[in-house]
Amino acid sequence: MASALPGPLRVTTRAEASTPDAATDLRDVSERRELVERFVRDNHEFVWRCARRLGVREADVDDVVQEVFLAASKNIDSIEPGRERGYLFRTCVFASAHARRSVQRRREVVDEIRVGAEVDQRATPEQSAAESQARERLQAILDAMPEDFRVVFVLFELERVTMIDIAEMLGVPQGTVASRLRRAREIFMTQATAVHSEGEAR
Numbered sequence: 001m002a003s004a005l006p007g008p009l010r011v012t013t014r015a016e017a018s019t020p021d022a023a024t025d026l027r028d029v030s031e032r033r034e035l036v037e038r039f040v041r042d043n044h045e046f047v048w049r050c051a052r053r054l055g056v057r058e059a060d061v062d063d064v065v066q067e068v069f070l071a072a073s074k075n076i077d078s079i080e081p082g083r084e085r086g087y088l089f090r091t092c093v094f095a096s097a098h099a100r101r102s103v104q105r106r107r108e109v110v111d112e113i114r115v116g117a118e119v120d121q122r123a124t125p126e127q128s129a130a131e132s133q134a135r136e137r138l139q140a141i142l143d144a145m146p147e148d149f150r151v152v153f154v155l156f157e158l159e160r161v162t163m164i165d166i167a168e169m170l171g172v173p174q175g176t177v178a179s180r181l182r183r184a185r186e187i188f189m190t191q192a193t194a195v196h197s198e199g200e201a202r
Contacts, residue, residue, distance in 0.1 A: 036073045039084065044069075046159070047088055053154045054096035055143050067095045085161075086169035093151060141191040145184060152177055153184035 044065065051064045068091045072079065079087050142150055151170070155161040156177075163181070167174045 032076070036076055039072065039076065040069050043084065043088055046085060047092055050089055050092045050154065050159070051096050051099075052139070053142055053158060054093060054150065055139075056096045056099045060099050064092070064095045064099050068092050071095075083168075086165070089155065089169055097147070137192075137195050141188055141195070144191060145187050149180050149184035149187060152180040153188065156181055157185075157188075 047065050047068050048061055051061045051068070052058065056064050068088060071091050072088060075087075142154070145153065152166060155166050155169070156163065161169070163174050163177050167177045170177070
């Protein structure tokens with residue numbers, strides 16, 4: 001029969017491993033792993049899109065997404081059902097800001113056009129070029145927005161989250177959300193008009 005070792009390390013016998021408590025622990029671990037895997041599977045695209053739209057370079061998006069889900073897996077038991085995306089978005093805002101600061105410090109130059117072109121090889125060259133250009137224009141406008149306005153714009157206009165849910169997610173009054181959204185729309189329209197005029201001038 002195995003005896004307890006000094007400190008936290010302990011040898012578990014086969015008989016002990018087959019006890020109801022041990023079986024319950026193993027089942028709990030398995031269920032928790034399945035819960036985390038399902039959580040990642042259901043929300044991966046949402047987090048990826050949010051990270052990109054919050055100004056993270058495509059070359060760094062996967063790292064940010066991984067950071068978000070690592071945080072989520074550690075806190076999975078405390079995330080309220082129905083409010084998963086609110087938690088993920090708040091975590092994504094923090095992780096994205098950290099990633100942008102890191103890029104600024106490193107002063108690296110990345111070929112975004114090449115990375116973007118590799119996203120969908122099934123499209124024709126013309127489609128890829130048009131879609132890449134549209135993505136670049138949208139991202140340039142989002143990057144130019146102040147953070148508070150961009151967050152609300154991304155959630156409402158791109159992710160179709162209601163104002164009520166946005167207010168709850170960000171912990172601000174609905175009036176603040178409406179004000180930020182109105183200002184974000186003004187910025188977007190001004191920048192979009194400028195980009196369109198520039199394109200016609202060419």
